[in-house]
Amino acid sequence: MNYPNIMKTMELIKELVEIPSPSGHTNEVITYVENFLQDLQVTTTRNRKGGLIATIPGKETAEKRMLTAHVDTLGAIVKEIKPSGRLKLDLIGGFKFNAIEGEYCQIETSSGKRYTGTILMHQTSVHVYKDAGEAKRNQANMEVRIDEIVHNEEDVHALGIEIGDFVSFDPRAQILPSGFIKSRHLDDKASVGILLQLIKQIKTDQTELPYTTQFLISNNEEIGYGGNSNIPPETVEYLAVDMGAMGDGQTTDEYTVSICAKDASGPYHFELRKRLVALAKENGIGYKVDIYPYYGSDASAAIRAGNDIVHGLIGPGIDSSHAYERTHQSSIEETTKLLWHYLQSKMVN
Structure with a gap:
């Protein structure tokens, strides 16, 4: 199987963090992502909030998946x-x-x-x-x-x-020989880079997904409402890809994918969380299950908005969140692998 090249993902993340995009002023980075996807001949639309939705048709169209990551920053x-x-x-x-x-x-x-x-x-x-x-x-x-x-x-x-x-x-982004990338705004441009490279690999390999899958690149997550709308009624599973929070009492680290069990909004969907853990175990993917005490995601915003969805949250572990952040290519890689297998798996019952 062909996973996306992690060094190319790291380089893409560095390009993304160097584009200024504080919440409320994200058109430049959305245009960059839009052009990236259109070069791959992926259908995209913008919502009225300025976010971007990319669609990849799958075998099943009556039920859909949606994944989201946000390009807006502090x-x-x-x-x-x-x-x-x-x-x-x-x-x-x-x-x-x-x-x-x-x-x-x-x-x-x-x-x-x-x-x-x-x-x-x-x-x-x-x-x-x-x-x-x-x-x-x-x-x-x-x-x-x-x-x-x-x-x-x-x-x-x-x-x-x-x-x-x-x-x-100023992000002051650096990719280091030790495998670390340190920069401001890895929350959540690390996840955006991962999703873009996954889409590129799917298109390059002509991989057919089991379900029509939409990717929402949201632009208001840092202020609470980036991913709470434009969710088609056919959407069953809604997975936010966002940073894993590190600190005292946390299991999340810079070398594995973090699977969130609960944040400040409450628990994420238990069956989806179990399915993500099972996929990690089945495919030898390093993971940690964690609780983020002072955190909310686009998936929790979608639930609060009244969407009838199965919601989840995973992402690379990011040190020093909302400051000068850092993660390792191992965490980028493990997150990429879990998403790759998730996109080709069956939905939870």
């Missing part, structure tokens, strides 16, 4: 232009200001101009501020230093920067 938006010419931010997504302290960023104006900057504490200089280390990392104290000559608010306006402009974070 980010920020300009909340205020300070008298000093620096910017105050409002966060997009569930993370803390300390996770972006010292990060390079990009501000994009409504006209499309892009400027770089750095996210810093107002009290950064230890030679001036006695409380530089103890001051709270919050909206009041964090600001963007723009890499342009600006002395005041008027200078910033002259650049075209206004309240409501989107701010994205």
